[in-house]
Amino acid sequence: EAQVTQNPRYLITVTGKKLTVTCSQNMNHEYMSWYRQDPGLGLRQIYYSMNVEVTDKGDVPEGYKVSRKEKRNFPLILESPSPNQTSLYFCASSYRGLGSNQPQHFGDGTRLSIL
Amino acid sequence: AQSVTQLGSHVSVSEGALVLLRCNYSSSVPPYLFWYVQYPNQGLQLLLKYTSAATLVKGINGFEAEFKKSETSFHLTKPSAHMSDAAEYFCAVNPGSNTGKLIFGQGTTLQVKP
Numbered sequence: 001e002a003q004v005t006q007n008p009r010y011l012i013t014v015t016g017k018k019l020t021v022t023c024s025q026n027m028n029h030e031y032m033s034w035y036r037q038d039p040g041l042g043l044r045q046i047y048y049s050m051n052v053e054v055t056d057k058g059d060v061p062e063g064y065k066v067s068r069k070e071k072r073n074f075p076l077i078l079e080s081p082s083p084n085q086t087s088l089y090f091c092a093s094s095y096r097g098l099g100s101n102q103p104q105h106f107g108d109g110t111r112l113s114i115l
Numbered sequence: 116a117q118s119v120t121q122l123g124s125h126v127s128v129s130e131g132a133l134v135l136l137r138c139n140y141s142s143s144v145p146p147y148l149f150w151y152v153q154y155p156n157q158g159l160q161l162l163l164k165y166t167s168a169a170t171l172v173k174g175i176n177g178f179e180a181e182f183k184k185s186e187t188s189f190h191l192t193k194p195s196a197h198m199s200d201a202a203e204y205f206c207a208v209n210p211g212s213n214t215g216k217l218i219f220g221q222g223t224t225l226q227v228k229p
Contacts, residue, residue, distance in 0.1 A: 004158075031215065040124070042205055042219040043159075050215050058216065090158055097214025099147050099166055106158030 002027045004107040006091050012113040013081060021076045021110050023091035031094045032074040033058070033104075034066065036087040043090065049074055050097060081114045088112075117142045119208050121220035129228050134178075134193040136223050138206030141187060147209040148189040149217075150180055154202045162204075165189060167211070176200070201227045 004025045013019055025032065033048035035058075045058025049068040063085055065077040074093075078085060089110045095102035122137040140146060147166045151159040163174025170182040180191045189206060206220040 033215070033217065035217075035219075040221060042121075042221040043207075044219065045217050048215045048217075056215055059218065092159075098149075098209040098217055099211060099214040101166075103161040103164075106160070108158050 002105065004091055004093050004105050006089070006107040006110045008110060009108065010111050012115065014115050015082055016080050019078050019081060019112075021078075021089060021091075021112070023074045023076065023107060024072050025074075025093040025105070026072065027093065027095070027105065028071065029093040029095050029105075030071070031097050031104075032068065033092050034064070034074070034076050035090045035092065036060065036085075037090060037109075038087050046076065046089075078112075081112075083114045086112060086114045117146065117208050117210050117216075117218050119206050119218055119220035121204075121206050121223050123223055124221065125224045125226065127226040127228060128196045130198055131195050134191070134196045134200065134225065136191040136204050136206075136225065138180075138189045138191065138220060139187055140189060140206070140208045142208055142210055145211045147211055147214075148180075148182060149207040149209070150174065150178070150189075150191050151205045151207065152176075152202050153205065153222075159205065162191070196225075196227045198227050198229065201225055 030051045034046040035043040047066040049055045091107045094104040149164045150162040165182045173179045
């Protein structure tokens, strides 16, 4: 089954403790992206990757890191999490960039609480 | 800079009534435009997208949207609401010159009353 898998789905942690949210897709997609969703703000793009070893900043990259060492995985790293990073996070992928005819597939989300 | 504005954070319609969700965008280059739907506790699903072909775009579940360059709008419509349409809807814009960036509106929650 074609899917985007995020782990963990839920995490409660403390300020300053490094964490990684993994994202994996099994569709051989070139494009992957991370978003955070906050009430009243919609979704905001954190980072995106057009292909392996190619990453670029979205609108809210501060406090986050990403890497794209292989096509299927695009982990989101919070080196020193802070309470303002408490949010619902979504990973997504598509065959090429957003101008292609193929839709963007979203994961089920990861709810992070930073205390 | 690109931006998206969705007019009305909550819209309520009766079952069978017209659904109209409003979206206005700003973009300095010809954009790609999207509508996504999010059901409770789920990720987003693409309803439809405009990528500079026909200005009237038909999507899934009976939804359609019309790209109006002169009004910088991309409103989402459905002739007859169904209870299952109750969800949150997001409009998004991608500047066509960079097919990686995506900017979302704040979202509109659609309530469908029986």
